[in-house]
Amino acid sequence: MNKLRLYCGIALILLASGLAAQSSDRTITIIRGYDDPFRISIVPFTWDGPGSAPSEFSEIVEANLERTGQFDPLPRDQMRSWPTRRESMVFREWRLLNQDYVVIGRAQPRDDNRVEITYELYDPYSERRLLGRSVTGDRDQWRQLAHRASDAIYEEITGVRGVFSTKIAYVAIEQTGSGRSHTLYVADADGFNEEPWFESERPLMSPAWSPDARQIAFVTFAPDGSSEVRILDLDSGNVRIVAERQGAINSAPAFSPDGRRLAFTSSRDGAANIYVMDLSNGRLQQVTRHWAIDTEPDWLDNNTLVYTSGRSGRPQIYRLRIGSDNAERLTFDGRYNARPRVAESGNRIVMVHNDGDGYNIATMDLNNRVLQVLTGNPQDEAPSLAPNGSMVVYASTQGGTSRLAWVSIDGMVENVMPSRFGNVREPAWSPFTY
Amino acid sequence: MSKFKLLQVMLVTGTLVIAGCSSAPTDDAGTAEDTTTETTEERTTGLMPLDEAEVAEAEAPEVAPTPSEDIVYFEFDSFALSSEARSVLDEHVAYLRHNADAVVVLEGHTDERGSAEYNLALGENRAKSVQDYMNLRGVENSQMYVTSFGEMNPAVAESNEEAWAQNRRVEIKYQN
Amino acid sequence: MRNKGNRRRPMAEINVVPYIDVMLVLLVIFMVTAPMLTQGVDVELPRVSTEPLPTEDDRENLIVSVTADQEYYLELGEESPQSVPLTEIQTFVRQILENNPGTAVLVRGDQSVPYGRVVELMVMLQQSGVHNVGLVTEPL
Numbered sequence: 001m002n003k004l005r006l007y008c009g010i011a012l013i014l015l016a017s018g019l020a021a022q023s024s025d026r027t028i029t030i031i032r033g034y035d036d037p038f039r040i041s042i043v044p045f046t047w048d049g050p051g052s053a054p055s056e057f058s059e060i061v062e063a064n065l066e067r068t069g070q071f072d073p074l075p076r077d078q079m080r081s082w083p084t085r086r087e088s089m090v091f092r093e094w095r096l097l098n099q100d101y102v103v104i105g106r107a108q109p110r111d112d113n114r115v116e117i118t119y120e121l122y123d124p125y126s127e128r129r130l131l132g133r134s135v136t137g138d139r140d141q142w143r144q145l146a147h148r149a150s151d152a153i154y155e156e157i158t159g160v161r162g163v164f165s166t167k168i169a170y171v172a173i174e175q176t177g178s179g180r181s182h183t184l185y186v187a188d189a190d191g192f193n194e195e196p197w198f199e200s201e202r203p204l205m206s207p208a209w210s211p212d213a214r215q216i217a218f219v220t221f222a223p224d225g226s227s228e229v230r231i232l233d234l235d236s237g238n239v240r241i242v243a244e245r246q247g248a249i250n251s252a253p254a255f256s257p258d259g260r261r262l263a264f265t266s267s268r269d270g271a272a273n274i275y276v277m278d279l280s281n282g283r284l285q286q287v288t289r290h291w292a293i294d295t296e297p298d299w300l301d302n303n304t305l306v307y308t309s310g311r312s313g314r315p316q317i318y319r320l321r322i323g324s325d326n327a328e329r330l331t332f333d334g335r336y337n338a339r340p341r342v343a344e345s346g347n348r349i350v351m352v353h354n355d356g357d358g359y360n361i362a363t364m365d366l367n368n369r370v371l372q373v374l375t376g377n378p379q380d381e382a383p384s385l386a387p388n389g390s391m392v393v394y395a396s397t398q399g400g401t402s403r404l405a406w407v408s409i410d411g412m413v414e415n416v417m418p419s420r421f422g423n424v425r426e427p428a429w430s431p432f433t434y
Numbered sequence: 435m436s437k438f439k440l441l442q443v444m445l446v447t448g449t450l451v452i453a454g455c456s457s458a459p460t461d462d463a464g465t466a467e468d469t470t471t472e473t474t475e476e477r478t479t480g481l482m483p484l485d486e487a488e489v490a491e492a493e494a495p496e497v498a499p500t501p502s503e504d505i506v507y508f509e510f511d512s513f514a515l516s517s518e519a520r521s522v523l524d525e526h527v528a529y530l531r532h533n534a535d536a537v538v539v540l541e542g543h544t545d546e547r548g549s550a551e552y553n554l555a556l557g558e559n560r561a562k563s564v565q566d567y568m569n570l571r572g573v574e575n576s577q578m579y580v581t582s583f584g585e586m587n588p589a590v591a592e593s594n595e596e597a598w599a600q601n602r603r604v605e606i607k608y609q610n
Numbered sequence: 611m612r613n614k615g616n617r618r619r620p621m622a623e624i625n626v627v628p629y630i631d632v633m634l635v636l637l638v639i640f641m642v643t644a645p646m647l648t649q650g651v652d653v654e655l656p657r658v659s660t661e662p663l664p665t666e667d668d669r670e671n672l673i674v675s676v677t678a679d680q681e682y683y684l685e686l687g688e689e690s691p692q693s694v695p696l697t698e699i700q701t702f703v704r705q706i707l708e709n710n711p712g713t714a715v716l717v718r719g720d721q722s723v724p725y726g727r728v729v730e731l732m733v734m735l736q737q738s739g740v741h742n743v744g745l746v747t748e749p750l
Contacts, residue, residue, distance in 0.1 A: 039709070078705045092686045095670045098710035180587075203586035205550055225541060225581025227554065247579055249558050252551040265551065272555035293555040308552050314511070315552050338549035352549045359547055379593065381549055397546060400593045426550065 034412055037072040038157060040065060040101040041094060044076055045117070046084045049109035054139055057107055057117060060146035064164045064190060065154065067406070068390070069413025074099060086120065086129065094124035101130075103153060113139050119149050121156055131156045143193055163386045164189055167430040168393055169207040169216055170404060172421035176201075184218055184232070189386075189429070191404070191417045197232055198239060207428040210255045216428070217242070217253035217262060227251045229264050243277065254298045263287070263297035263305055274307055276322060287322055296339045300346050300366075306330065308338040317351060330364065333371045337362070339382065343389045344431075348409075350374075350383040350392050361394050363409060374411040384429045385409075393427045498532040501525035501606075506564065508602040510545070513559040515567055523564060526606055527571040534574070540564045541605040542582040543589070545598035554584030564604045579609075651675045651683045651691055655748040656721040669713065671744070672706060674699060676719040680727050685718065696734055703738040714742035 042062040047053035058076075065071035074097060076082070083089045084106045094102050105119035114136055121131035131152060137145045144165065151162030166189045174181045182204040187194035198204065202221040209216055216232045228244035229251065243250040245268040252265040262277045274287045274297045288294040293310040300306055300319065309318045309327065315338040317331040331337035336354035343349070346366075353362035353371070358378040364371045379397040386393070389409060396405040396416065402423040406415045504526075506519035515523070530536055542557030542564075561580040569575055590597035653675050673685035681693035684702065706713050715735050719728045735743055 074709065078708060080702050080705060090686045090688055092670065096672055096686075096706045096710060096713065098706075203583060205554070205584075205586065221583065224579065225539060225583070227582075247581070249554055249582060251554055265555065267555070267558055272558065293552060293559065295555050296549060296551045308549065310552075310555075315549070336548060338552045354548070379547060397593060400591060 034069050037070055038101060039074065039099050040071050040103065040157075041074040041079060041097070041099045043079065043082050043084070043102065043104045045104075045119075046106045047108070048106060049115075053107055054115070054142040057105070057142070057146050057149075058103070060143060060190075061103065061119075061150045061153065064147065064150040064162075067190065067415055068154070069408060069415075070158065086122075089122065091122075091124045091127045094122075099124055101157060105149075109139075110136060115139055115142065115145070117145050117149065119153075121153055143188060147188065147190075160390060161388045161432070163388050163390065163429075163432075165433055166387060167213070167433065168384075168404070168427050169209065169218075169430070170395075170427040171204045171207065171425050172419070173402075173423040173425065175422055184216070186216070186234070186430075191419070197234075197237070198230075205426055206252055207426060208253050208255060209428055209430045211257055211259045211431055213430045213433050215255075217255065217264075219251040219253065222246075229253045229262070231262075242279070242282070243275075252296050256299050256302050258302050261302075263299065265295040265297065274305065276305075285322070287320065288327070289325075298340055298342045298349075300342055306340040306342060306349060308340065317349070330366070330369070331371065334362075337371075341384055343385050344387050345389060348389065350385055350409075352381050352383065361392055361407060363392070372411065374407045374409075375405075375414065377405075380405070382426050384427050386429050387432045393429050395425045395427060498528040499525070501529055504606045504608075505603050506606075507599065508560055508604075510598070510602065511548075511556070513556065513563045515563055519564075520567065523567055523606075524571070527568050527573055530568065530573045530577050531571075534577070537577050537579070537609045539579045539581060539607040539609060541607060542580070542584075543587060543601055543603050543605070544585045545601040546585045546588060546593065547598065548585075550585055554582055554586075557582030557584045560602075560604050564606070651677055651685070653677055653718050653720045654722065655718065655746055658747045658749070669710075671714045671716050672703065673716045673718055673746075674731060676717065676723050676727060676731065678720040678722045680723060682731065696731065699731075700734055700738050703735060703740060707739050712741070714744055715740050716744040716746050718746040 042058045042065070045057045062073045066073050078097065080093050080097070081088070081090065083104050085104070089102070089104065100123070102122045102124055103119060104122070105117060107115055107117045110116050116134055116136045118134045120129055122129055133149070133152060135145050135148055147164040150164040154160070154162035154164070167186050168189055168191070169184065169186050172183045172185055174183070179201055182200050182202065183196045184198040184204050184207060185194045185196055197216070198218070200220055205219040205227070207216050207218040214234050216234065218230055218232065219227050220230055221227050222244065224246060226244065226246050227249050228241050230239050230241050232239045242262065243264055243266065245266060249265060249267040249272055254263045255261070256263070260279055262279055264275055264277065265272050266275050267273070269286070271291045272293045272295050273289060274294050276285045276287055277283065287305060288307070288309070290309065290311055293308070293315070295308050297305045297307040304319065304321050306317060306319050308315050312329070314335050316329055317337045317340045318327040318329050320327045331351070334353050334355035336352070336359070338352045340349040340351045348363060348365055350361060350363045353360050353373060359380055360373050360377065361375045361380050361383045362371055362373045374392065375394070375396070377396050377398060380394050383392045383394040391406050391408055393404060393406050395402050402425045403419055404417050404424050404427050406417075407413065501522070502525065503522045506515065506522050508514070508519070509516070526538070530538065540561040542559070542561035544553040544557050558580060561582055565575070565578045565580050568578065585601070588597070588601045589603065590600045675683040675685055677683065682696060682699060683691050683693055684699065685691070703715065717728060717731060732743055
């Protein structure tokens with residue numbers, strides 16, 4: 001009888017906390033997470049300055065860690081105290097609250113509109129400080145500072161480099177009076193700080209980052225309807241056309257790992273084939289020669305491409321060494337495998353996969369060729385890997401609306417990010433930015 | 435498989451006839467002959483049995499009526515022309531042959547399913563199917579421009595079978 | 611992923627003696643001897659003769675002291691603990707149970723404290739969802 005009551009009580013607590021998490025006004029909805037995440041307390045930071053802080057530093061860090069699914073941050077109303085320095089830390093209190101880690105800190109204004117943020121990471125069991133850092137930046141870099149702190153905390157605990165300071169490029173589509181507007185945005189990895197870079201009434205597609213994260217190649221459509229590849233320079237804001245041909249497709253750009261070449265698809269000679277352009281002189285090399293569709297190239301290394309080909313009758317993924325005619329088919333599971341994207345390590349790809357039950361995101365370990373399906377939505381596409389290989393961002397269409405979503409590379413964690421835009425598509429995760 | 439063989443036979447017959455026909459450009463026919471059997475599968479989409487084509491040419495009226503439909507539809511992941519699509523295109527063939535200065539843009543589209551870049555190429559293949567068909571029926575290639583928007587410009591912005599069927603299309607757009 | 615075994619500091623000196631399952635209030639009350647609980651506020655514990663048993667659980671327990679002047683204290687290892695009202699203890703107990711279900715509470719009451727004052731605390735604990743309450747005593 002006792003035990004029954006106890007279990008009911010625990011079940012109710014779990015249910016209640018689940019409901020509370022869902023009804024919070026965070027922009028990110030967490031669909032799935034790990035069973036045993038790290039319990040971490042991000043104590044609200046104090047602002048030792050006039051007026052109010054630019055925004056809640058600790059909230060940004062908390063949301064970042066929570067989004068990975070590897071962390072279960074303690075809600076601040078569950079904390080007995082909000083220490084900001086070690087002297088006021090009561091370690092037994094955090095042990096009683098079952099916390100594996102505690103982050104405390106403070107922010108204060110500096111000269112010339114700058115701010116300094118000090119943060120410390122503690123293990124309440126060993127009562128040791130694991131990390132203690134001060135970061136300084138402009139007031140308008142507040143979120144960036146929080147992302148930097150999140151990167152450091154994440155890396156200290158998991159041993160894996162954090163990707164909170166990276167960017168995501170995507171295309172937002174809005175219905176206008178006469179048609180649709182398409183805008184290329186670059187946002188922080190958490191979806192905030194979005195900045196428009198290129199707008200068109202005609203579609204935009206396939207943004208792809210240069211390895212130094214300073215350029216984005218993407219696809220626009222000329223007035224005559226032919227697609228063309230452009231490169232946006234993020235330092236200057238300049239946009240130049242690098243591949244165009246009237247009456248033909250020029251699309252699906254991908255920078256080589258050394259940043260010196262651009263692979264793309266063109267139908268300039270009839271069928272859609274893959275070409276590589278030397279960006280220093282514009283010289284073209286045709287890589288595939290096949291009547292069937294060859295498209296969506298990405299680089300395994302500076303000499304090897306993976307791409308989608310319809311040569312077997314349905315789209316499947318192939319690997320080809322540039323200069324060779326010996327295309328090797330990589331995917332055999334499922335009737336549709338397309339749009340491969342290569343992990344930074346070069347030994348894993350993600351793709352769009354269909355085995356008869358909707359279009360999902362899947363991953364394949366190239367060492368053992370095992371394909372694992374990561375998502376279960378009816379219509380997912382455009383996967384792009386985080387530079388640390390931990391997460392995949394993709395576009396998920398449900399009920400006619402396309403939104404960005406994330407899934408961890410093991411399929412255990414899934415998030416959806418509602419957007420203020422009508423439709424968001426074609427996400428591309430940037431390389432590390434520092 | 436037998437259907438495939440039949441198509442092959444049809445292709446060979448069609449190619450021979452077209453090669454002898456002065457109005458058909460020879461470069462396209464040559465391409466079809468030189469390439470592999472896999473090419474055959476693609477190229478058959480534009481071909482009709484021999485006598486039907488001759489009848490259509492013989493019965494072409496002096497003044498062609500304005501075509502009633504300017505969209506043709508496709509099956510999923512296919513760029514093969516249905517008989518309905520062919521009858522729509524026959525009207526355009528007649529019109530374009532009698533209006534040599536008329537120019538059309540053949541704009542290929544797909545439904546939203548699958549990968550956007552693959553769909554861009556698939557949309558182009560649909561538009562090229564239409565172009566090949568009309569070219570083989572006597573429309574000059576200089577009268578036709580092929581483009582594709584893939585899945586990016588749906589006619590119906592919804593996610594259901596009906597909307598998808600409406601979106602898998604080639605739009606025939608006359609230029610002024 | 612996490613190394614739970616080594617992280618928690620065992621409180622080896624606390625031993626559990628025969629416990630009573632009090633059905634009426636759904637409380638498991640047990641008596642503990644705590645000769646090593648030297649830290650914390652000054653409390654003169656009742657002296658009893660018991661046969662100590664080793665604790666199976668090495669997890670952290672919440673310790674609430676009731677001093678001779680009938681004030682409540684949370685034993686958290688703070689340098690200068692302040693007395694806290696019952697409502698604040700209740701808030702903390704609920705936070706603990708939310709995040710650490712099954713945590714036991716040890717009541718460290720001065721032997722001169724009126725019975726009613728201890729019962730008041732125990733009723734609050736029971737209402738907050740605590741299922742295990744230990745009464746800390748001193749061995750003879």
